[in-house]
Amino acid sequence: MTGTRAFRVAATGARLVTGVVVAAACVVGVATAIHAPWPTVRHEPAQVDVTPLPGDSVLVCNGDLRALGRDAAAPLEMRAAGTPSLTAGGTSGPPAAMQLAAPDLGQDSGPQVLTGAVEERSAPLIAGAESIAVAADDLAGYAALPCGVPRLDSWLVGGSVATGAQDIVTLTNAAEVPATVTLTIYGATRSTTTTVVPARTQIGLPLSAVAAGEEAPVVKVAAVGAPVRAVLQSSLVRVLDPAGVDLQDAVAGAQQNLVFTGVQAFAADGDDAEMTVLRLLSPGAGTTATVRVQREGSSSTVDEFTVPLDADVPAQVSLSGLEPGRYTVEVDAEAPVVAAIREQDGFGLDSDFAWATPAPEIQDEVVFAVPSGPAPRLQIANTSDQDATVTLEPLDGGEPQEVSIAAGETRGVEVEARTTYRMRTTGAVHAAVTLTAPGRLAVLPVQASPGVERSITVYP
Structure with missing residues (x-):
């Protein structure tokens, strides 16, 4: 073999070896790439937490108690039956007050509107409560009632049009424009009534005029144009004796879990089936509600049962058999429901009754007012699985006090009448103020304070 030919064979062999190596490397590279994570292109959505600028804190009070039928020639005519005393306060001092009109009572002045003005981009916490005997x-x-926030939608769970009942729905519009309000009555039959509430005005409607024939109605209040404050005034006459009066706040909407604290059971002479009664409604869908009753100071359940609910049909069940004392009642339902509890301390003359609405969950700082009345007491329920400590501080500079509530328990503490308190808690709790004496009952759930703004996440 010549030298030139030998060189050509060697060069060709080198190229073949190099090709094989490169091909093998490509195969290994492709195999590795298949199993290795591929680079991805991801765009995280832009987002920012924003705390809205607060507006003025506004609460609407209910004003004068109303009486029906004092003029035999006009049985549906209303007259003022007494002006309640008002207790109000706030973290920046007493809120400003302005009166609205109540033309159907023949008065130029009506309920008060409380306003806490924004200062340096911060709204004060304010509270108010009225009471009258x-x-x-x-x-x-x-009767006693906290001043509350007007809403576009709310529910009145209570009242009756049975013989002796003289119940009144009051609608208060604190806005500068009229509100068109539709009342939808849920009962054995369903009906609606629409009325206009003029700007800065309160009107009253006899419940018997909008819910005729319904002994256990539930009323949905839907407003267009401006939010309204809806309140149910209930009173009862048995034979010829007055047997109590109450003011009941509307609830914001249906929920699957409701907690009532501040519920009291009283001794009864004979049948106690009407002493403590729970009324429920499942709007839009049938469901089953589980009711648990727990005594104050204990984590054990003293009564538990289920209530089947047909869609849009109110149900009423007795909480009979309870020993006299203070209780927390929890309602868990498979679908959202509205509910309220009626308690009474007797029958006939020198007795009274009160409707208790659900006490919302409190996690933030709140301010609440204790009105003038007998033996005021704050009952605090901790339905969570974590212990909580609640601090109560009078806004007038009194000595603060701490209350520890074990998980799953309820505790009560005495508070002062005509005093506004700041309440802080280390965990979620439910609370209500009770005022109790023979022939005098009221239950005021502690509400979240207006003016508290939470951060919201904004996605541009």
Whole structure:
């Protein structure tokens, strides 16, 4: 073999070896790439947490108690039956007050609107509560009610149009424009009534005029144009004796879990089936509600049962058999429901009753007012699985106090009448103020304070 030919063979062999190596490397590279994570292109959405600028804190009070039928020639005509005393306060001092009109009572002045003005981009926490005791031939008892936030949608769970009941729905519009309000009555039959509430005005409607024939109605209040404050005034006359009066706040909407604290059971002479009664409604869908009753100071359940609910049909069940004392009642339902509990301390003359609405969950700082009334007491329920400590501080500079509530328990603490408190808690709790004496009952759930703004996440 010549030298030139030998060189050509060697060069060709080198190229073949190099090709094989490169091909093998490509195969290994492709195999590795298949199993290795591929680079991805991801775009995280832009987002920012924003705390809205607060507006003025506004609460609407209910004003004068109303009486029906004092003029025999006009049985549906209303008259003022007494002006309640008002307790109000706030973290920046007493809120400003302005009166609205109540033309159907023949008065130029009506309920008050409380306003806490924004200062340096911060809204003060404010609270107010009214109370009144009456002793007339047609109206007797004690009633108390916190001043509340007007809403576009709310529910009144209570009242009756049975013989002796003289219940009134009051609608208060604190806005500068009229509100068109539709009342939808849920009962054995369903009906609607629409009315207009003028700007800065309160009107009253006899429940018997909008819910005729319904002994256990539930009323949905839907407003267009401006939010309204809806309140149910209930009173009862048995034979010829007045047997109590109450003011009941509307609830914001249906929920699957409701907690009632501040519920009281009283001794009864004979059948106690009407002493403590729970009314429920499942709007839009049938469901089953589980009711658990727990005594204050104990984590054990003293009563538990289920209530089947047909869609849009109110149900009423007795919480009979409870020993006299203070209780927390929890309602868990498979679908959202609205509910309220009616308690009474007797029958006939010198007795009284009160409707208790659900106490919302409190996690933030709140301010609440304790009105003038007998033996005021704050009952605090901790339905969570974590212990909580609640601090109560009078806004007038009194000595603060701490209350420890074990997980799953309820505790009560005495508070002062005509005093506004700041309440802080280390965990989620439910609370209500009770005022109790023979022939005088009221239950005021502690509400979240207006003016508290939470951060929201904004996605541009």
